[in-house]
Amino acid sequence: MVGSSLRAAILTKREGFRAGDKLPSGSELSKHYGVACGTVDKALDLIRSEGLIVARQGSEPFVRERTERPVGLRPHLEAAFAAPHVTVAFSGFSSETLHNAMQEPLDKVRSGRLAPESINVRLLLPDTSSPMAAPVLVDELRDEAALRERARTIALTNAGGIAHSVEALAELGLVQSSSVEVKVHKASSLFKLYILNRSEAFFGFYPLRERSMTIDGSTHTSYDVTGKDTTLFHHSAGPDDASLGSQYVQQAQAWFDSVWTTIAYERQA
Known part of the structure; x- marks a missing residue:
């Protein structure tokens, strides 16, 4: 405690x-x-x-100074949910890590231990309906639709889980308002970015690994991103706009908003 x-x-x-x-x-x-x-x-x-x-x-x-050092997302996310108005912006491959990390603070909202007034989540994901930089087959870097369909399933499952968990809080009257918005873009996600309450940013590169997996009875050897191996670096807004942390968070938010309002679009079912 x-x-x-x-x-x-x-x-x-x-x-x-x-x-x-x-x-x-x-x-x-x-x-x-x-x-x-x-x-x-x-x-x-x-x-x-x-x-x-x-x-x-x-x-x-x-x-300790918390700007630009490796961190874990979970405790920071829980602290962000202590604010009256919670905003989470994510750009990356599938939002799987975010889905898992949000369960504890959401449980605390359901039990009354955390009581934000509003929660807004925006997810910016790659459009897997077209060939991507990764995942691709090791053999001549060829596209494989089965790999993209697997990536689509993972993304849909986790985005849907986040949406269900968050939006249910408003339906139950535990928060005044809640929303989860999902948009996709045609760029491949080679890094992940989280922005919490417009005051903290977490950035990490996806390592690319060779892996083999069996899909519908066929084995595919591919280069794929590995989110669980991503090291996140934390940037926190300081007491003034001139600090390095404040500038990083501001630019990260500006980048996210610019993609969200220009080349991103709603995913087709």
Whole structure:
């Protein structure tokens, strides 16, 4: 509980916890959260292992600079759902990672532990109806419709799962409004981008791997993207527009919006 509270305070910059700021002493945290000092020590060990704080000998831990470093998406996504108006923009191959990462914060909304007023999700995916850069057969980089159909099924399954989970919250009266919009474009996705609440961006390149799989009894050896091996780098908007983090988030959002409003279109069923 204490670890989750501290993590959320740091990720959302509440209580003055910004990069470089010292945390209160262990005794102060113990008094603030009403728990034993040993519990606080365990919580600090947890968020230290996640790279959110740095401890130097002889001084209190301080909040680590979180711009441009490898991170996990899940805790940041949960912190984003603590805001009254949640926005998630994703550009990538299938939104499978996002679908999985959203389940915990959505469960907390359903149980009343998180209570945003609105949730809006936009998914920008490749159009798999045409030949793509990947997946392609290793043999002469030839297109294979069966591979694209498999990619389409994965994308539809995960986008549909996100839409069902999010939109059901409004139907149940748990949020005032919710929406999931999906558009596709003809470019191949060789990287993934998440933007949370227009204040945090997560970027990573898809590694390409050779893999073999059997589809309808036929084995295909292809070059394909591997989302689970993607390292995400976190960029967080700072206190002013001139900071590197703020500029990165602004440009990432501008790029996403420009593609969304120009060359992207609704997927055909």
